[in-house]
Amino acid sequence: MTINNPILPGFNPDASFLRVGEDYYIATSTFEWFPGVQLYHSKDLANWELLPHALTRTSQLDLRGNPSSGGIWAPALSYDNGLYYLLFTDVKGRKGVYKDLHNYLVTAESMSGPWSEPIYLNGSGFDPYLFHDTDGTKWVLNMQWDFRDHHARFGGILLQQYDSKEQRLVGPIKKIYEGTDIGVTEGPQVFKRGGYYYLLVAEGGTGINHAATLARSRSLDGPYETDPSYPILTTRGAPDYPLQNAGHGMIIETQTGEWYMTHICSRPFAGTKLNPLGRETSIQRCVWTEDGWLRLAHEGRLPALTVPAPDLAKHPFPETPVKDEFDAPVLGHQYQTLRAPAEELWLSLSERPGFLRLRGRESLHSWHQQSMVARRLQHFNCTVETCMEYAPEHFMQMAGLVFYYDELDYFYLRVTRDDENGLKLGVVSSMSGKYQEDLASELHVEDWAAYYLKATVRKRALQFYASPDGEQWKAVGEVLDMGVLSDEYGGKLGFTGTMIGLCAQDINGTKKQADFDYFSYQID
Structure with a gap:
C-alpha cells in the first residue's frame, strides 16, 4: 500500500x-x-x-x-x-x-x-x-x-x-x-x-x-x-x-x-x-x-x-457524506465559524428542523461578530450547492454563499433588497480590499420562493450559478480567479486557505434570519 x-x-x-x-x-x-x-x-x-x-x-x-x-x-x-x-x-x-x-x-x-x-x-x-x-x-x-x-x-x-x-x-x-x-x-x-x-x-x-x-x-x-x-x-x-x-x-x-x-x-x-x-x-x-x-x-x-505505507493493517474510516441535510442537533466536525462560537444567539439547527438558521450580524469585514458557517476547500475541482430561504427588507441585509479567504479577499453570491429594484441576487467581491458589485449580471428574483445557489471550482476558475427550483440553473457573473483566495495574493502573506461559507449579514443590527436547507460538497 x-x-x-x-x-x-x-x-x-x-x-x-x-x-x-x-x-x-x-x-x-x-x-x-x-x-x-x-x-x-x-x-x-x-x-x-x-x-x-x-x-x-x-x-x-x-x-x-x-x-x-x-x-x-x-x-x-x-x-x-x-x-x-x-x-x-x-x-x-x-x-x-x-x-x-x-x-x-x-x-x-x-x-x-x-x-x-x-x-x-x-x-x-x-x-x-x-x-x-x-x-x-x-x-x-x-x-x-x-x-x-x-x-x-x-x-x-x-x-x-x-x-x-x-x-x-x-x-x-x-x-x-x-x-x-x-x-x-x-x-x-x-x-x-x-x-x-x-x-x-x-x-x-x-x-x-x-x-x-x-x-x-x-x-x-x-x-x-x-x-x-x-x-x-x-x-x-x-x-x-x-x-x-x-x-x-x-x-x-x-x-x-x-x-x-x-x-x-x-x-x-x-x-x-x-x-x-x-x-x-x-x-x-x-x-x-x-x-x-x-x-x-x-x-x-x-x-x-x-x-x-508502514507495515500496518489498512484501516479506512467512513467518508463524510457529500450532502449535509442539517438534520443533526449540532454542526459536523468539518465546519467552523469565524472567530465567534456557534451560539443560539445567531445560529440554530433546532428552531426549524432540517435547516441551518443564521441570524445576520456584522459585515464580511468584521473581526468580531460574523454569522458564517464554513468548511475548507480541499480539491481543485469540485461543486458546492445550497438552498436558502430568505426575505431581506433593505440593502443592509444580505445572505448567501461565500468563498472567503479573509476580509480583504472573497467572492460572495448573495441575495439582498435594493431600494429601487427590489429583491436581487448577484456577486460581490473584494480583491486586496477593493470592494466591487457586479451590477450587470444581477438577477431580479421577486418571484423566487427559494434561492438555489451553486459554485463550480475548476482549478483556477470559479463560477457561480443560481436557480429558483434547483433544476434550471443560470450562471451569475463572470468567471472569477481562485488565485485571489491565496496566501500570497497581493503580497499579503497570510497563512490560511479558502473557506466556503454559508453566511448572513444584518448591518442594521436587527438579526434578520436566513434558513439553509442543505449544503453539498461534491468532488468532480
Whole structure:
C-alpha cells in the first residue's frame, strides 16, 4: 500500500504528529476559525478521520478581535502517563515589529476531549512544544521573537522547565539553538534516540525557502550540532516541483520501528505562488544513516508525491457524506465559524428542523461578530450547492454563499433588497480590499420562493450559478480567479486557505434570519 500526498488536503498547516500505542494523531493550525485546533486520527497513516476540535469554549479561546491569520498558530501534541498535552499560541497582533501573543497548555485524558481550561505559559515567541524527558522532567521550547532594531526577528530556540504541580514555567531560560544560514528558525520538536537529543526545527519561513533542519546534542540544553547535510526536507531551488513550500516537520516512530515525518506543503498553480487550498499536510518515510542522521527514504530533499505505507493493517474510516441535510442537533466536525462560537444567539439547527438558521450580524469585514458557517476547500475541482430561504427588507441585509479567504479577499453570491429594484441576487467581491458589485449580471428574483445557489471550482476558475427550483440553473457573473483566495495574493502573506461559507449579514443590527436547507460538497 502507498500513501498519496497530501494526506490532509486543504487548509491544514503546521501538523503536530503523535503516536500513542497503535493510534496516530495530527493537530493543525486553525488561526481565526472557531473552534480551535483541528485534530485527526489514524491507524495506518494513510486514512485519517477528523475528531472534535480541541478548543471548543470561549474560556479556552476567544478569537473576537483577532487579526486575520492570527489566532491559533502551530499547536503541539504530546503524551505522558495517561494524559494528552496540547500547547498552542494565540496571536493577538501579528503585523509590524511586535508580536502580541500568548502561549497556553491544555490537557485531556482522551484526544476527543474534553480538554482542560488553559494554563498560561509565556509570550516570548510562538511555536511552543512540550518535551517529556525520561527522568520525569518536562520542558517547554519555543522560538524567540526579537522586535529590537538591528536584531534578527527570529532569535533562536528557547528552553525552560515546566513544573506540572505548580502549573507554570520555572527556572532559567536558555537559548539552545540559533539555527543555520537558512534563517527564520522556528517550530521546534525534541525526541531522543541512541543517546542523543534530536532537535527538529522549521527554517526559511512559510514560502519558497521553507525547510526542515535536524540538530543533535548529548544534553537537552545543548550545545547542538547541526546535521552536516541540512536540511532534511525542502523544495528550495525546485520551483516547478508539484509540492512547494515544504518544511515544518514532525517525526514519529511506528510500533513496527519505521520512521515517518509530517510536513507542510503547498500545491500552487503552475508558474505562480498562488494556491487557494492553502498549506496542506504531507507525510514522508524516513531512514537513519549509520552515523545517526535522519534522511528521506527515497533520498534527496524533495518531498515524495507517494510514499510506502508502514507495515500496518489498512484501516479506512467512513467518508463524510457529500450532502449535509442539517438534520443533526449540532454542526459536523468539518465546519467552523469565524472567530465567534456557534451560539443560539445567531445560529440554530433546532428552531426549524432540517435547516441551518443564521441570524445576520456584522459585515464580511468584521473581526468580531460574523454569522458564517464554513468548511475548507480541499480539491481543485469540485461543486458546492445550497438552498436558502430568505426575505431581506433593505440593502443592509444580505445572505448567501461565500468563498472567503479573509476580509480583504472573497467572492460572495448573495441575495439582498435594493431600494429601487427590489429583491436581487448577484456577486460581490473584494480583491486586496477593493470592494466591487457586479451590477450587470444581477438577477431580479421577486418571484423566487427559494434561492438555489451553486459554485463550480475548476482549478483556477470559479463560477457561480443560481436557480429558483434547483433544476434550471443560470450562471451569475463572470468567471472569477481562485488565485485571489491565496496566501500570497497581493503580497499579503497570510497563512490560511479558502473557506466556503454559508453566511448572513444584518448591518442594521436587527438579526434578520436566513434558513439553509442543505449544503453539498461534491468532488468532480
